[in-house]
Amino acid sequence: MEIEKLRQMDTMIRGWLRAVRAEILTELDDPLTVQEKTSRKDLVTNIDKKNEKRFVAAIRAFDPQAKILGEEGSGDHVTDMHGHVWIIDPLDGTLNFVKQRDNFAMMISLYIDGKGVLGYIMDVMRNIIYGGGPQLGVFANERQLKAPANLALRDGLLGVSGPMLVHDKYHLQAIDAASSGVRIIGSAGIEFIQVLMGKQNGYISHLMPWDFAAGNVLAKELGLLVTKVDGTPVDMLSSNDVLVSTKNTQKDILNMIR
Amino acid sequence: MEIEKLRQMDTMIRGWLRAVRAEILTELDDPLTVQEKTSRKDLVTNIDKKNEKRFVAAIRAFDPQAKILGEEGSGDHVTDMHGHVWIIDPLDGTLNFVKQRDNFAMMISLYIDGKGVLGYIMDVMRNIIYGGGPQLGVFANERQLKAPANLALRDGLLGVSGPMLVHDKYHLQAIDAASSGVRIIGSAGIEFIQVLMGKQNGYISHLMPWDFAAGNVLAKELGLLVTKVDGTPVDMLSSNDVLVSTKNTQKDILNMIR
Missing domain, CATH: 3.30.540.10 (Fructose-1,6-Bisphosphatase, subunit A, domain 1)
Structure with a gap:
């Protein structure tokens, strides 16, 4: 356009x-x-x-x-x-x-x-x-905004879904321990903002398309990755367990869940 | 004075x-x-x-x-x-x-x-x-500020310590499920503010005296309770597992951990 x-x-x-x-x-x-x-x-x-x-x-x-x-x-x-x-x-x-x-x-x-x-x-x-x-x-x-620093998992905070953390989905409790700490805000939009701004190096949650569609556009433009938690592409028309993160944080998380 | x-x-x-x-x-x-x-x-x-x-x-x-x-x-x-x-x-x-x-x-x-x-x-x-x-x-x-509404556990959000939630200390995972949801901010001061403002009906964490001394003064003045998680008085000179909450939320939590 x-x-x-x-x-x-x-x-x-x-x-x-x-x-x-x-x-x-x-x-x-x-x-x-x-x-x-x-x-x-x-x-x-x-x-x-x-x-x-x-x-x-x-x-x-x-x-x-x-x-x-x-x-x-x-x-x-x-x-x-x-x-x-x-x-x-x-x-x-x-x-x-x-x-x-x-x-x-x-x-x-x-x-x-x-x-x-x-x-x-x-x-x-x-x-x-x-x-x-x-x-x-x-x-x-x-x-x-400039692209945030490409921080590794251990060097930043990670936004998570409360239920996924409690149920230890994707070994999220081990991922939490390997990070600098987890945060729970309760709004996908605000969590995406934290990642765009480099205030968190990632966010993991079960999301519907409207929860991540805008963030997806912005995150990619800033050099961040938006995928399913297993690293495969998100589906824009259904719910996904989404990971938005820096490249290095994604690599660290994929190594822990595979 | x-x-x-x-x-x-x-x-x-x-x-x-x-x-x-x-x-x-x-x-x-x-x-x-x-x-x-x-x-x-x-x-x-x-x-x-x-x-x-x-x-x-x-x-x-x-x-x-x-x-x-x-x-x-x-x-x-x-x-x-x-x-x-x-x-x-x-x-x-x-x-x-x-x-x-x-x-x-x-x-x-x-x-x-x-x-x-x-x-x-x-x-x-x-x-x-x-x-x-x-x-x-x-x-x-x-x-x-006016005293926040005396909300029950199920009717509000609860701030928690990430490690205490993951380790299910004080049945915190069941308390989470019984609440409207948990939040993790990572600053005791900001968590106390959420409770003072009625944005969360409680906060549970392991705290040092300087983490809760100011909040303790303000919370009590607004009709909130600040105790150890078991409901006994906090010690101002050592670390405590602290619960600041509305009266009704404290009652609900004490019923679940006793």
Whole structure:
């Protein structure tokens, strides 16, 4: 796609995110309508649903031929990655949003014929949009990000899924011991930000496409790897046990789980 | 102590914290001198030591008769809690500081004859001082905090120590399952802040006195409980497995570990 067109889209998408954020902030002290999805720890609120409707409407107006894959079902039933596919998580870390009103994200990405073109993760409460793509570079608001250092597992912190750590999936307890330590934030978007910024050298969790689609675009642009935990490619249309990490950390983890 | 005197001390201590923060920020991009203490995951930097010297000098000038208990040893060898005892953690979450330059705290507290009089936790990167005491109330910068809701274990998030979770100490994995979920931040100060703010309904970790002395003062003032994990009183002069939580969460946890 032409760079000028991408720049316009970049400005437009950042505008959508800021507008939805402004709306969330005005409603932050209002009572939420909270529903359980698969369990009492897997929640959806009226805000998740309203945000998704807003993003879907904006995308439909701008790119009416595109397919939209969204967490809360306002989009399309997407069965392949041909053409323009927008993938959106209108509120990532809903449990944090409900319990903390903090540490949650919004994510939007655009894939064209399966290739990541644009990705955006907004840390809502810190008011920072991490976004861009292979032609634009990656920015935290106005500041361009450099590739983080290619740290080995032992030289950095690792974000993990709490349940995967407790159940020792993929020898995660040994991986934890071999790292500098594990952290659990409870939002895939915020965890990806930590890795993009070099504050963690990896993150492992069971994720749906909308949890990692934006981060996938940004991480690759910064020289990071996004794969399944066994090192094979992620599937953009189903759930995956995902590892995003530096190259050296991936090598160390693959050596421990094989 | 007279309220007017306490207000003056409150202003003074917040000034110390802001001054030391300003110095940290100017050095944030400089190379650190990092030393291992008990292990490669237990670090101390030149900044920890310099901060402690600054706090100790400020306290000595203001309160020359007082005893000072500090993490890095610039203070006194304190063997009892009689009289004025200042307890300081010049940089809490040193591993986060080294790896992230984020999610670390500074903590100062004053106990008189064993009773907590003033406590301060500064989230350095977010530039918020949580401080006060039983006579002043508790403030996040200028905003007075209300007591958080008395949530039960199942209705909120629980901060935990990674090693204690992995080793299932105190049936922590069952406690995790009974809660809304666990979080691992890696700084006792930041974890205490989460509980003070009602963003987590508890936090469990193995802590030294400087890790919990300030939080202890603030938590109690907000109707929270700070005890050993078995519900008995903490010892201010040695390490403890500490539980800070709402009353209802403590009850739920004690029922599960007894």
